[in-house]
Amino acid sequence: MNKxxxxxxxxxxSGNIITVQLSDAIKSNMPVIxxxxxxxxxxxxxxxxxxxxxxxxxxxxxxxxxxxxxxLKMEEDFSKxxxxxFLNIALIGEQSGxxxxxxxxxxxxxxxxxxxxxxxxxxIIYGGYNEANSITVGNISISESLNAKLDLDKLVSRHCxxxxxxxxxxxxAVGVLLKAIADKNFKSSRILVIDPHxxxxxxxxxxxxxxxxxxxxxxxxxxxxxxxxxLPFEELVSLFPNNLIDTQRDYIRAEIEKAKKESALxxxxxxxxxxxxxxxxxxxxxxxxxxxxxxxxxxxxxKDKITKCLMKQGDPNILMSNEYxxxxxxxxxPYQNNSRKGILGFLDNVKLKLKDSTYNFLFDVDDYxxxxxxxxxxxxxxxxxxxxxxxxxxxxxxxxxxxADIMTSISGTLLKIIYDALFWGQNLPNxxxxxPLFIVLEEAHNYLKAGEKSIxxxxxxxxxxxxxxxxxxxVLVTQRPSELDETVLSQCxxxxxxxxxxxxxxxxxxxxxxxxxxxxxxxxxSLRTGEGVISGEGVKIPSRVQFYKLVDAPKGVDPKVSExxxxxxxxxxDQYKQLLSFWRNKKLKEEKI
Numbered sequence: 001m002n003k004x005x006x007x008x009x010x011x012x013x014s015g016n017i018i019t020v021q022l023s024d025a026i027k028s029n030m031p032v033i034x035x036x037x038x039x040x041x042x043x044x045x046x047x048x049x050x051x052x053x054x055x056x057x058x059x060x061x062x063x064x065x066x067x068x069x070x071x072l073k074m075e076e077d078f079s080k081x082x083x084x085x086f087l088n089i090a091l092i093g094e095q096s097g098x099x100x101x102x103x104x105x106x107x108x109x110x111x112x113x114x115x116x117x118x119x120x121x122x123x124i125i126y127g128g129y130n131e132a133n134s135i136t137v138g139n140i141s142i143s144e145s146l147n148a149k150l151d152l153d154k155l156v157s158r159h160c161x162x163x164x165x166x167x168x169x170x171x172x173a174v175g176v177l178l179k180a181i182a183d184k185n186f187k188s189s190r191i192l193v194i195d196p197h198x199x200x201x202x203x204x205x206x207x208x209x210x211x212x213x214x215x216x217x218x219x220x221x222x223x224x225x226x227x228x229x230x231l232p233f234e235e236l237v238s239l240f241p242n243n244l245i246d247t248q249r250d251y252i253r254a255e256i257e258k259a260k261k262e263s264a265l266x267x268x269x270x271x272x273x274x275x276x277x278x279x280x281x282x283x284x285x286x287x288x289x290x291x292x293x294x295x296x297x298x299x300x301x302x303k304d305k306i307t308k309c310l311m312k313q314g315d316p317n318i319l320m321s322n323e324y325x326x327x328x329x330x331x332x333x334p335y336q337n338n339s340r341k342g343i344l345g346f347l348d349n350v351k352l353k354l355k356d357s358t359y360n361f362l363f364d365v366d367d368y369x370x371x372x373x374x375x376x377x378x379x380x381x382x383x384x385x386x387x388x389x390x391x392x393x394x395x396x397x398x399x400x401x402x403x404a405d406i407m408t409s410i411s412g413t414l415l416k417i418i419y420d421a422l423f424w425g426q427n428l429p430n431x432x433x434x435x436p437l438f439i440v441l442e443e444a445h446n447y448l449k450a451g452e453k454s455i456x457x458x459x460x461x462x463x464x465x466x467x468x469x470x471x472x473x474x475v476l477v478t479q480r481p482s483e484l485d486e487t488v489l490s491q492c493x494x495x496x497x498x499x500x501x502x503x504x505x506x507x508x509x510x511x512x513x514x515x516x517x518x519x520x521x522x523x524x525x526s527l528r529t530g531e532g533v534i535s536g537e538g539v540k541i542p543s544r545v546q547f548y549k550l551v552d553a554p555k556g557v558d559p560k561v562s563e564x565x566x567x568x569x570x571x572x573x574d575q576y577k578q579l580l581s582f583w584r585n586k587k588l589k590e591e592k593i
Contacts, residue, residue: 004033005115007040007047010108011086012069018058019069020047020114022085031116038116041087044520044533044544045142046117046125049108054096056104057117057125058089059542061520089114092541093125100125102540122146125541135180137173138547141531148534148545150494152181155538156438156473158493159464163481163509168499169530174440174477175203175550181438182207182393189393192418193440194411198400200442202552208394211387213361213401222386224397225365226410228286229260230380230417233278235409235455239362240349251341255293259284263374281380281417283370286354286363291316294347300324300334309334316372319351357585358403362410384421388437389430408447412456415439419463423470432471439463444476445483457485464491481508494538498531500524513542 007026012019022040031038039045041063049056067086093102117125122143129149140146162177164170178191182204193200193208201210205220215221228236233253237244244252260282264271267283276282291314298321300309309325327336353359363369367377387395402410418439422432429435441448447456463472464487476492478484482504489512497509501524510521513535520533520542527533530549535542 004031005048005118006113007116008114010049010110010112010114013107013109016091017061018049018089018091018108019067020087020089022087026085033116033118038118040116041085042142043523044542046122046541047089048115048117048121049112050115051106051108051112054094054106055121056091056094056106056108057100057121057541058091059520060087061090062088095121095124098124098128100128100540119143119145126543128540135177135184137176137180138530138545141544141546144546148543148547150177150180150534150538151540152184155494156436157468157471158537159468159474159476159491160494160496160536160538161476161478161481161489161492161512162496162498163478163500163505164498164532165501165505166479167529168479168527169532169547170477170479170498171199171442172530172550173496173498173532173547174442174475175200176548177475178394178440179204179207179550186393188435189438190388190435191394191438191440192387193394193396194399194414194442195396196399196402196407196411196443196446198398200396201398203550204394205552207392208396209390209392210396210398212398221398223366224361224399224401225368225383226361226414227283227365227368227380227383228362229283229370230281230383231409231413232416232455235413238409239359239406240346240353242346242349244343244346248341248343248346252293252343253278255289256284259289259374263370266374267376267379269379283368283376283379284374285316285370285372286350287316287319288372288374290319290347290350290354291321293341293343294351295322296337297340297342297344297347298322298324299337299340300327301337303333303335305335319354358401361401380417380421384418387418408452408454408456411447412454412459415459415463416455419459419467419470419472422472426470432467434471436471436473438473438475440475440477442477443479445478445480448476448484448488452485460488461485464488479505481505481512484508486511492536494534494536497521497524497533497535499527499529 006023008020008022010018011021026040031040041060043060043063045060047058047060049058064086067088091104093100094104122140123146126140126146126149129151133152134149135152136147136149138148140148162170162173181189181191198212210221211224212221213224215223233256237249237252256278257276260278260280261273261276263282263284264273264276269282301307302309310322311325312323314320314322325334327334354363368383370376387397397414399407399411422437425431426433441460448460449457460474463474467474476484476488481489489508492512495509495512500506500509506521506524513521523533528546530547531545532547533542533544
């Protein structure tokens with residue numbers, strides 16, 4: 001072993017934590033060895049302990065007074081110590097020959113010498129990845145000549161979290177990760193990006209298919225449809241503001257179930273009638289349902305209580321109600337329908353939403369829209385084939401056009417549709433076991449709140465706990481890990497933490513990584529933009545990495561104020577009249593009649 005690299009010896013061993021006293025022979029904390037400058041005692045750097053035919057490696061977690069063992073601190077004559085420089089290291093792996101493995105098979109003892117880790121050692125530590133199942137995402141910060149690699153199999157199957165404050169380079173890191181996978185040119189890789197802000201539309205244009213509400217088809221975007229009838233009952237009802245009581249809710253549920261049973265027959269869908277519920281993803285006409293429920297509430301009758309007093313026939317296609325003679329005063333006819341359920345207010349809200357163009361992605365969904373009999377030209381199988389069976393490796397579902405008040409419900413429904421399909425198809429060639437799926441959840445804190453029992457939260461928890469068995473992997477991307485459900489975060493086998501200034505958020509990251517490396521979390525506020533600490537199963541060893549910078553980086557959603565304000569303002573009164581017309585008619589653009 002090179003004497004030049006020796007820096008001290010072990011004076012204390014406590015489980016996995018080793019205390020090292022630096023040698024008096026060290027004249028500088030930046031020795032030069034073979035023309036290369038090394039820094040001793042950098043938090044997150046490595047030291048080596050030679051033991052016979054193998055070398056143990058540890059990561060520096062403390063240096064200075066905090067690393068002095070308690071017994072030495074109690075020495076009455078502290079001046080007797082020849083050297084007052086101490087540091088603690090946490091053992092993380094061992095090298096035998098040219099092979100490095102995580103974990104150690106033996107422990108050092110007091111008096112064993114500790115050495116610097118040289119460039120050659122680092123190549124052994126960070127090398128050894130199988131090119132077929134690894135990706136390169138950047139450079140190791142302590143040595144830019146070394147590539148930072150991730151084990152793709154473990155990254156996908158064991159889930160991953162990418163955490164960092166705004167401006168830390170989080171979106172760029174996600175883009176680098178996706179590009180690295182896409183550049184492997186797998187024959188049938190499947191990556192699905194749930195993007196609430198449309199940040200990734202400019203990334204990997206030749207490697208991705210973008211589905212977006214009000215798509216720009218000239219740029220190759222495709223229209224995003226989420227048929228309302230695919231939503232579970234509670235999520236569908238929650239789209240419409242309501243104060244329904246349990247009996248009213250049960251009444252509507254029964255009517256939807258009835259409509260779905262009729263539709264299954266019309267569409268010749270092979271399913272046992274007894275298995276159909278209001279949650280089963282089967283098409284039905286919501287216009288017809290609205291019309292029939294609305295009509296039942298408005299009906300008036302003659303004295304015989306059978307003859308209806310209809311004045312004007314309505315039309316479910318244009319959401320026009322039947323008109324009945326107003327009920328009489330006192331005991332005179334016409335009489336009200338005494339069996340009505342008192343849900344006219346709810347039905348009015350349904351009508352408003354059906355007419356609101358911002359909800360067209362749910363209710364006006366091209367070939368997925370049922371006619372009045374529940375007949376559709378396309379089923380969910382077409383939707384899944386488009387999202388998951390595309391010829392390009394990445395599918396981006398841009399949810400930026402979805403109203404904020406239903407984002408949680410819609411994103412959760414999307415995930416549930418996809419996960420349920422892969423769960424039930426697990427033994428098929430297109431199931432998750434045979435063709436794994438990697439789901440990227442951008443801005444996860446927006447629809448995965450801790451303590452919430454929303455459909456998105458429950459679905460992501462299910463995927464986090466069980467997804468690996470069925471070939472579904474997750475990437476949670478967020479700037480607020482403290483708002484995420486702890487259960488989900490704890491299931492992420494790989495943590496990529498970029499600059500993080502908020503102490504509360506750092507504490508959540510600290511709880512998610514192994515105990516002896518938690519001091520590395522204190523480095524997060526001082527990281528450079530685009531730099532991160534990667535720990536967990538996706539890497540052989542916890543690493544401080546500078547991610548590559550994408551040429552066509554994900555674009556933020558904020559308009560460039562100075563650029564926009566510097567343009568000439570030629571806006572006229574007519575344009576404000578048009579704005580008001582759009583507002584009143586709940587439209588975002590001029591629609592051709």
